[in-house]
Amino acid sequence: MAGEVFPIIDLSQGNNWPDTKGPEIVEACKKWGFMILTGHGIPKHIIDSMFEMHQDFCMLPEEKKLECVIDERQIGYDLKRSKIGMNECMVFGGVKGDIVQGDNIHPWWDAEKRAKVEEFKEMAHNLGLELLKVTRKRTSDATLSKAGREAQGGFSAPLFAYRLGLFDLRVASFWGLEVETPSKRWLEVPLIPDSIVVNVGDAMSLWSGQALKSTLHKISFDNLPIDQTRWSMAYFVNANT
Numbered sequence: 001m002a003g004e005v006f007p008i009i010d011l012s013q014g015n016n017w018p019d020t021k022g023p024e025i026v027e028a029c030k031k032w033g034f035m036i037l038t039g040h041g042i043p044k045h046i047i048d049s050m051f052e053m054h055q056d057f058c059m060l061p062e063e064k065k066l067e068c069v070i071d072e073r074q075i076g077y078d079l080k081r082s083k084i085g086m087n088e089c090m091v092f093g094g095v096k097g098d099i100v101q102g103d104n105i106h107p108w109w110d111a112e113k114r115a116k117v118e119e120f121k122e123m124a125h126n127l128g129l130e131l132l133k134v135t136r137k138r139t140s141d142a143t144l145s146k147a148g149r150e151a152q153g154g155f156s157a158p159l160f161a162y163r164l165g166l167f168d169l170r171v172a173s174f175w176g177l178e179v180e181t182p183s184k185r186w187l188e189v190p191l192i193p194d195s196i197v198v199n200v201g202d203a204m205s206l207w208s209g210q211a212l213k214s215t216l217h218k219i220s221f222d223n224l225p226i227d228q229t230r231w232s233m234a235y236f237v238n239a240n241t
Helices: 022-031 044-058 062-068 111-137 141-149 157-164 202-207
Strands: 008-010 034-038 075-082 085-092 167-172 177-180 186-188 196-200 217-219 232-237
Touching (some): 022 034, 022 111, 044 232, 062 075
Parallel strands (some): 008 034
Antiparallel strands (some): 034 196
């Protein structure tokens, strides 16, 4: 449909944004399953520092990075190769405090760097919690009860959340993210400096009885120069974060 506009929501008007912007956020979750948040409260220098540290770490020899491969807590180095290229990342999962302890994290990530990662995780976690509160407040008990009764295998929402994810928060230095619009077209998500892109996870869609939408999305490299690398960072809001 012509004229479809990707939801862009500014949270910079104060700490009461869950009330003032709540209806707009929930509408984006229902119609698009995606939104861009500006004025989200995570300082630019912290996001920039996360990118800089990750890029510097990825410059290490591969054999060094492979000394601490990703474990069952989702902590460690992850490397995947395909016909179109290589995807590598340092994954900082686990619960609060795991990163500071440094278990299964390469020594290059010293105490100062790990503290910066933990600081970013806490800020992203708090933002994710506020989004959960906003959507919960505006999703009826009847909808949630129906979703719980129809859950596969009789599991409760928290277990689904553990496996599938509630919200994903993403930032990127070079975009290429495309989403399926409400009219079933592919649309490239605008790259807005210092913004965060949020999408509804599968668990959140299940939990809400699909009142909140989990949307198809993909990464396109069509506009990425062949001599450049695409950098992005995601924080997954799960029941075990």
